[in-house]
Each structure stands twice: as C-alpha cells, then as structure tokens.
Amino acid sequence: MFKDxxxxxxxxxxxxxxxxxxxxxxxxxxxxxxxxxCSCLLTQWLFSCLSSFYINKKITLLPAEFLASWRSxxxxxxxxxxxxxxxxxxxxxxxxxxxxxxxxxxxxxxKHFFNPxxxxxxxxxxxxADAWVSPGQWGTDSWYFLVFLVTGGFILKKVGRWxxxxxxxxxxxxxxxxxxxxxxxxxxxxxxxxMSGSLLLFAFFMITDPRSIPNATLSRILWAVLIAGLxxxxxxxxxxxxxxxxxxxxxxPLTIIFDQMFRASRFSWSEKSIKDxxxxxxY
Numbered sequence: 431m432f433k434d435x436x437x438x439x440x441x442x443x444x445x446x447x448x449x450x451x452x453x454x455x456x457x458x459x460x461x462x463x464x465x466x467x468c469s470c471l472l473t474q475w476l477f478s479c480l481s482s483f484y485i486n487k488k489i490t491l492l493p494a495e496f497l498a499s500w501r502s503x504x505x506x507x508x509x510x511x512x513x514x515x516x517x518x519x520x521x522x523x524x525x526x527x528x529x530x531x532x533x534x535x536x537x538x539x540x541k542h543f544f545n546p547x548x549x550x551x552x553x554x555x556x557x558x559a560d561a562w563v564s565p566g567q568w569g570t571d572s573w574y575f576l577v578f579l580v581t582g583g584f585i586l587k588k589v590g591r592w593x594x595x596x597x598x599x600x601x602x603x604x605x606x607x608x609x610x611x612x613x614x615x616x617x618x619x620x621x622x623x624x625m626s627g628s629l630l631l632f633a634f635f636m637i638t639d640p641r642s643i644p645n646a647t648l649s650r651i652l653w654a655v656l657i658a659g660l661x662x663x664x665x666x667x668x669x670x671x672x673x674x675x676x677x678x679x680x681x682x683p684l685t686i687i688f689d690q691m692f693r694a695s696r697f698s699w700s701e702k703s704i705k706d707x708x709x710x711x712x713y
Contacts, residue, residue, distance in 0.1 A: 435588035436501040442581040443508035443635070449577070450512065454567060458511070465519045467507045469526030474503035477534045502546075502641075503530055509547030509636065513628075513675075517560040524558065525550035541696055543685040545642050545678060552679045555672065563672050568627020575625055582634025589697070591638040597651040599633050601658035609666065632674045640697040642685065649688035657681050 450456045475496050482493030506529050516522050529550030533542040536549075554561035568574055586592045603624060610620040637643070637654065644650045657677045664673035 434501070435585055436505060438581075438585055438588065439505050439635070440501060440508065442585065443505065443512065445581070446577075446631070447508060447511055449574075450567065456567065462516070462519060462522050463511050466510050466514075466522050466526045467504075469523045470503045470507040470510070470530050471500060473527045473530035474499055477531065481534075502533075506530060506546040506550070510550055512631070513547070513563055514551050514554060515562050515564060516554065516558070518558075521554050521558045521561050525554040525561070528553040538686040538689070541685075541689070542642055544682045545636055545639050548636060548675055548678050548682075551672075551675050555675075563675065565626065565628040565671055565674070568631070571627075572625065574627040575630060578627065578630040578634055582630070586634065586638060589638070589640045591640055591643070591650070593647050594638045594643060594650045594654045595633050597654035598637055598658050601655045602629075602661060605658065605662040609662075629674070632678075637678060642682065644685050644688040644692070645696055646688070646692035646694035649692040649694075653681065653684060653688055656684070 447458075451458055478493045478496035478499060479490065481495050482490045507526065510522065510525055510529065514522060514525055516525075529546040532544045532549040533546055536542055536544050551561075551563060555563070582595070583592075586595060606623055607620060610617070610623075637657065644653050660677040660681060661673045664670045664676055670676060
C-alpha cells in the first residue's frame with residue numbers, strides 16, 4: 431500500500447483532517463470540502479486530457495496522465511481543506527483550480543516549482559476578500575507534535591527529504607531562540623512557539639514536496655534556510671500571521687536557479703523517469 435509515498439500522505443492528511451474536526455472543534459463545511467475536491471480533481475483531469483491530446487493527437491476521456499496523477503491532486507485537496515478557510519464556495523473553488531493549474535503553467539524543464547496547495551492559498555488570500563488561514567488552529571498540545579513527527583518522519587523516509595525539514599526547523603528554531611534570548615523571555619515562551627501544529631505540518635508536509643523543491647541536497651538546505659529566514663522577518667518585522675506561506679511562495683522560483691547551479695536527478699513518484707515523457711505531465 432505504501433510503495434507509493436502518496437498513499438501514505440493521503441492517509442495521514444485524512445487523519446489530520448479528522449483529528450482537527452474531532453478534537454479542535456473546527457467548523458468546516460462539508461460542501462466547501464467537496465467543492466475543493468471537485469475543483470482540484472477536475473482541473474487535474476482537464477490538464478491531463480490536454481497533455482494526452484498534445485502527445486497522442488487524439489481525445490482520451492481517461493488519459494494515463496490522470497490515472498498517474500489523481501493522488502497528487504487529492505493531496506492538494508486535503509492540504510487546502512486543512513489550511514484554507516473562506517466564506518464563499520467560489521473562493522475555495524478558485525484556490526483549488528489555481529493550485530492544480532500552477533503545476534502545469536509554472537514549470538521549468540518539466541518540473542513545477544510552486545507547491546500547489548501553497549499557491550492556491552496565496553491566490554485566495556490575494557485575489558479575494560474572504561479567505562484566511564488560521565496558523566494557530568492546532569493549538570500547542572504536545573501530542574499533536576508527536577503525531578506530526580511520527581507521520582512526517584515516515585513520509586520523509588520514503589521520499590528522502592529529511593534534510594529540508596531539518597534545515598528549515600533548525601534555522602527557524604535558532605532565530606526564535608536568538609529573539610527569545612535578546613528579549614529576555616522565558617524558555618516557556620520559546621517552547622510554546624515551536625509546538626505549533628501548523629508549523630510542524632508546514633515543515634513536514636508542505637516544504638518537503640519532492641516534486642517542487644530543489645533536486646540537490648545542498649540546494650534544498652540553502653533553500654530551506656532562506657525560507658526560515660524570510661518567515662522570521664515577515665512574522666516579527668511585518669507581523670504577518672501567514673508568514674510561512676508567503677515565504678514559501680516568494681522563494682519557490684529560486685528552485686529554478688538552484689537546479690541550474692547544483693545538478694542532481696529529478697524526483698519521480700513512478701519508477702519510470704520523468705525525462706522519458708515527451709510532455710512532462712506534472713505528477
């Protein structure tokens with residue numbers, strides 16, 4: 431079941447969604463979640479059909495590209511359900527469509543460089559007046575930390591991206607420790623800041639998306655450190671509560687530069703190399 435790491439991601443993100451609804455009293459609307467799912471999956475299907483038509487010169491209603499990529503679209507769906515909130519269904523539909531479309535539109539050498547869920551969130555925050563993200567929705571209970579650590583560790587072991595999470599968390603923790611010390615605050619404040627479930631969800635499941643982050647280990651570490659630094663600045667100098675998501679969005683295009691500077695093989699969910707595909711479907 432877990433040969434493909436996306437299966438584990440779907441399972442764990444679904445678990446987080448159920449935990450949030452059951453233990454944190456989230457007021458999620460089931461119809462909004464359905465709209466997000468439909469917008470993500472239909473957009474993935476549409477672009478897969480266009481890709482198949484480009485390659486095969488014929489219309490296929492169930493192209494192989496969609497069969498290979500629907501799990502990625504479902505992961506994006508769950509990510510948006512976990513993080514994005516809105517008052518109108520059109521807002522979440524916009525976020526879902528733009529999230530998936532970004533994989534096909536913003537590409538470099540056959541690889542998308544924006545995290546789809548993060549892109550959808552930023553679009554909703556920027557273009558609408560009724561979207562928001564609640565970074566503190568998980569609270570700071572220690573058992574959430576253990577859940578995210580265990581499940582995130584399992585995924586990162588499968589995809590081999592522990593370096594990215596450790597670089598980000600290490601840099602961010604160091605900056606927060608420096609600020610805590612310089613302000614003379616107790617270490618209880620410091621530990622409280624770092625036990626945020628949203629921070630851990632971001633560090634283990636969003637910033638480590640192997641299909642949109644730099645390929646080489648060194649470039650991933652540098653990239654993660656830069657995101658941690660920008661997050662710190664946006665959060666404490668500009669008081670932006672969604673600093674994590676803006677930092678990732680702003681620095682995502684650096685993936686193109688890092689992949690040119692530090693050459694490494696590109697990650698693929700399937701055993702077949704992505705380079706063997708004539709139109710680089712975005713899985």
